[in-house]
Amino acid sequence: xxxxxxxxxxxxxxxxxxxxxxxxxxxxxxxxxxxxxxxxxxxxxxxxxxxxxxxxxxxxxxxxxxxxxxxxxxxxxxxxxxxxxxxxxxxxxxxxxxxxxxxxxxxxxxxxxxxxxxxxxxxxxxxxxxxxxxxxxxxxxxxxxxxxxxxxxxxxxxxxxxxxxxxxxxxxxxxxxxxxx
Numbered sequence: 073x074x075x076x077x078x079x080x081x082x083x084x085x086x087x088x089x090x091x092x093x094x095x096x097x098x099x100x101x102x103x104x105x106x107x108x109x110x111x112x113x114x115x116x117x118x119x120x121x122x123x124x125x126x127x128x129x130x131x132x133x134x135x136x137x138x139x140x141x142x143x144x145x146x147x148x149x150x151x152x153x154x155x156x157x158x159x160x161x162x163x164x165x166x167x168x169x170x171x172x173x174x175x176x177x178x179x180x181x182x183x184x185x186x187x188x189x190x191x192x193x194x195x196x197x198x199x200x201x202x203x204x205x206x207x208x209x210x211x212x213x214x215x216x217x218x219x220x221x222x223x224x225x226x227x228x229x230x231x232x233x234x235x236x237x238x239x240x241x242x243x244x245x246x247x248x249x250x251x252x253x
Contacts, residue, residue, distance in 0.1 A: 075102045075139065079122060082143040086172055091219035093146055095120075096153035102139070104129065109138040111145050115156045120149060133182050140176035144169035148225040159226045164248040167204030168215055168225070170197050196253060203247055207240060214238050 079102050087093060097120040103112065104126045112123040122142040128134040150159045170190070174183050190198040207214050215225075217236035222228045230245050 075124075075135070078136070079139055079143060082140050082172075082176065083146065085175075086140075086143050086147060089172075090144065090147060090168060090215040091223065093148075094219075094223040095146070095149050097149055097151075099146060109142055111142060111149060111151075113149075113151050113156075115151075115153070118153050120146070120151075122146065133177050133180050133186070136176040136180070137173045137186060141169045141173040144172045148219070148223060150226055159224075161252045162226050162228070162248065163200045163203060163250050163252050164207075164228065165225045166197060166252045167200035167202075167207075167248070170201040171204050171208070174201070200252060203244065206244060207238075207248060210240050211238050 100119045102122045221232045
């Protein structure tokens with residue numbers, strides 16, 4: 073299947089689970105490069121693409137992992153289409169993207185291996201995933217509820233949890249809203 077068709081399927085699933093895409097950017101599809109996976113912005117045209125690492129072309133699990141992760145970032149881009157300024161990414165933002173990546177690799181029976189790899193080699197993503205899973209265990213609709221209050225995930229505040237009716241411990245809220253590093 074074509075990678076752009078897979079992206080469309082993931083976008084549909086992600087919007088169903090986490091809320092609609094909200095952006096002044098126009099999504100133009102998937103591209104490959106020699107860099108790490110990211111959202112590539114074209115400010116002059118107000119376009120963006122999902123940019124995947126070239127090395128995943130022959131690696132189905134890696135392709136689905138990267139693609140699903142970046143699809144979540146499409147829902148709430150961190151760059152402003154008007155000012156071109158970037159926002160700091162929160163733990164929750166990276167956690168939900170990693171959570172969706174794990175969802176994507178389940179079809180290959182690879183989720184345990186991928187989680188172990190994150191734990192050993194990318195502890196910041198593993199920790200963001202663990203905290204996000206803790207939130208979703210308390211309320212599996214938490215992301216949709218939070219985004220109904222504040223659609224841009226990086227702009228969610230502690231008070232938004234209360235407004236959304238999500239009762240989790242204060243330290244978890246603060247940790248989820250911390251800047252991802």
